[in-house]
Amino acid sequence: MPVRPEPDSALIIVDVQNDFCAGGSLAVADGDAVVPILNDYARAFADAGRPVIATRDWHPERTTHFSEFGGLWPRHCVMGTAGSEFHPDVVLPECALVLSKGMGENEDGYSGFDAVYRDGRSLAQVLFESGTRRLYVGGLATDYCVMNTVLDARSHGLDVRVLLDAIRGVDLKSGDSDRAIDAMREAGAIVR
DSSP, rough: OOOOOOEEEEEEEOOOBBGGGGSSOOOOOOOEEEEEEEEHHHHHHHHOOOOOEEEEOOOOOOOOGGGGGSSSSSSSOBBTGGGSSSSSSSOOTTTOEEEOOOTTTTTOOOSGGGOTTSOBBBHHHHHHHOOOOOOEEEOOIIIIIIIHHHHHHTTTTOOEEEEEEEEEEEEEEEEEHHHHHHHHHHHHEOOO
8 A cells, every 4th residue: 555544534435336437428547546546445444443435426317417407428327226236346334324415417527625524514615624624535546536636636725736546537538537637736736
């Protein structure tokens, strides 16, 4: 494990869901490869008593996020479907909190900071309450939900470490992931 979680750190696992993995409706190339790596990180953070947070796309049947209703993407991660479930090999520790995003008919929900816990707390509230000042971020996809989560974390004044070994991108346009990594670095995130 290349990371020793600090007392003020937390791990965010972004959207490692079936629809973004092999065979999914919006599969990210090599997306499944992040699963064992993130499992190791999750275990280390849980063992250190630090928060492990998993975000998920949790879209309604009808949303402007989907191409059939004017959006960019094919139907994916619809609430309660098999595609919206976490990859079957993801092992979330008992302490993990799952926050959902993109639940409104007019929401894209690209950032984990758009997500809420089942009791209504936002990601920012969860992090503040746990004394988190430093985030480690991995998951899918580099050029959308990972990048937006990182940029929002920086705008909240958090130190951010992007887990380069635990992210993969969509690359809708060639080079999108590289540009996203550059944008995260420019915002002050450490990409390691």
